[in-house]
Amino acid sequence: MGYTLGLKRSCLTSEEIERRLADAGVHATAQRIAIARYVLCEADHPTADQVKSWADKNFPKMSMATVYNTLKILVAAGLLKKIAFPHLNEAVYDDNITAHYHLIDEKTGRMSDLDPADFKVTANLKGVRIKEIEIFIKGRRELS
Amino acid sequence: MGYTLGLKRSCLTSEEIERRLADAGVHATAQRIAIARYVLCEADHPTADQVKSWADKNFPKMSMATVYNTLKILVAAGLLKKIAFPHLNEAVYDDNITAHYHLIDEKTGRMSDLDPADFKVTANLKGVRIKEIEIFIKGRRELS
DNA sequence: TCAATATTTAGATTAGTTCTAATTCAACTC
DNA sequence: GAGTTGAATTAGAACTAATCTAAATATTGA
Structure with missing residues (x-):
């Protein structure tokens, strides 16, 4: 929501x-x-x-x-x-300050937000204290 | 393995x-x-x-x-x-060319590999063709 | 109003990376 | 083997993103 x-x-x-x-x-x-x-x-x-x-x-x-x-x-x-997205050489600024992930369009290089509700991430990491998870997806939005 | x-x-x-x-x-x-x-x-x-x-x-x-x-x-x-990790200003080179994720130690800035077998990621993205997923975890390895 | 502080400015500086033009090297041909 | 051709390497210049500096300007509070 x-x-x-x-x-x-x-x-x-x-x-x-x-x-x-x-x-x-x-x-x-x-x-x-x-x-x-x-x-x-x-x-x-x-x-x-x-x-x-x-x-x-x-x-x-x-x-x-x-x-x-x-x-x-x-x-x-x-x-x-x-x-600072990997594969971009300039930082971008995001007004969405809630936790969320990012899609970078591999054709245009344009970045857009991804709703974390659409993801389920479970990590089984012994001996690692996780502070923050960042997910970057390279791909394309299909125009449909 | x-x-x-x-x-x-x-x-x-x-x-x-x-x-x-x-x-x-x-x-x-x-x-x-x-x-x-x-x-x-x-x-x-x-x-x-x-x-x-x-x-x-x-x-x-x-x-x-x-x-x-x-x-x-x-x-x-x-x-x-x-x-090119976010929050680092220099690129690093990784000889591990298999798909894997990265942990960056928030104290030392040191990067280490994470076994993707320790993760389960499911994404429910309609209209997005995923080419590559990168996961960066910020945190600390506990010395135990 | 005046002094003290904070902000903005232009331009220099730094750091990482790429480019350039000249040189060196290696591989083929004769 | 000597000479030619193309690829690789070199030093240093150039470029880009970002930060720093010192001077100028604006703002605040007495």
């Missing part, structure tokens, strides 16, 4: 973004609000470069350092996940 | 390495034999840098380009797997 694959939730206003930042203990500056709004509402698994490109069109004079700093702050605040 | 976690198989001779290269359709040069022997027999999930360091001590005048080229050739030939 509540897991809307591929569907982007309706966009939040700047005020709502500001409140989410404040709730997460992040001081809301203009740059941070703009980036947060883009990555949380508009973008789909963007790279830092894509965030910068968007900013170049929609925000005056934003530096790459601010993009990276802000993304790092959002990740630390728990509003965003940084994902 | 035959899955020896953490145990390094006994080292192959240069002649045996040469034969494995030839069988894989790789022209066996001195540099390639040296690197292949190191990564297939001696090293454990080495990075390109570690291969280079080893070469600096054990082979005259080997360039970084040759290290990268050779690793790429060995990967293409199916003798080695390149692994």
Whole structure:
């Protein structure tokens, strides 16, 4: 329930973004609000470069350092996940912060989320304390 | 059977390495034999840098380009797997070319193999053609 | 208002990896 | 065997993602 694959939730206003930042203990500056709004509402698994490109069109004079700093702050605040997928050479950022897995389309390289409810994983590992399981699937979504 | 976690198989001779290269359709040069022997027999999930360091001590005048080229050739030939683990910034190379999963020690960052026989993964994904599943577990091996 | 602190900026820096052009090496032919 | 051809190797430059730095700017609180 509540897991809307591929569907982007309706966009939040700047005020709502500001409140989410404040709730997460992040001081809301203009740059941070703009980036947060883009990555949380508009973008789909963007790279830092894509965030910068968007900013170049929609925000005056934003530096790459601010993009990276802000993304790092959002990740630390728990509003965003940084994902370094094997076989990709750039990190992508995921606004879905619930536990979930990832599919990478082997043709397009595009990443999408997979609902963990669709998986059953049982591990029989003696002597290993598991903290986190990440599953990456390479393949294709069939268009049907 | 035959899955020896953490145990390094006994080292192959240069002649045996040469034969494995030839069988894989790789022209066996001195540099390639040296690197292949190191990564297939001696090293454990080495990075390109570690291969280079080893070469600096054990082979005259080997360039970084040759290290990268050779690793790429060995990967293409199916003798080695390149692994770009999330949260690591260097790729590591794995001589275990059978399907398996990976544990990354959250303290040391050290990677080790996990036997897929110890896992049961069932995915119920409609409309997704799965080509490859990668599982990364973050945690710790308990010393017992 | 003024000082103190935090944020942003441009550009330099780093690290990993790939590329390039010249050189060296190996394998064939004669 | 000597010469030719193509492949492999080399040093170093170039590239890319990401981080760092120091100066400038904005924000906050007294």
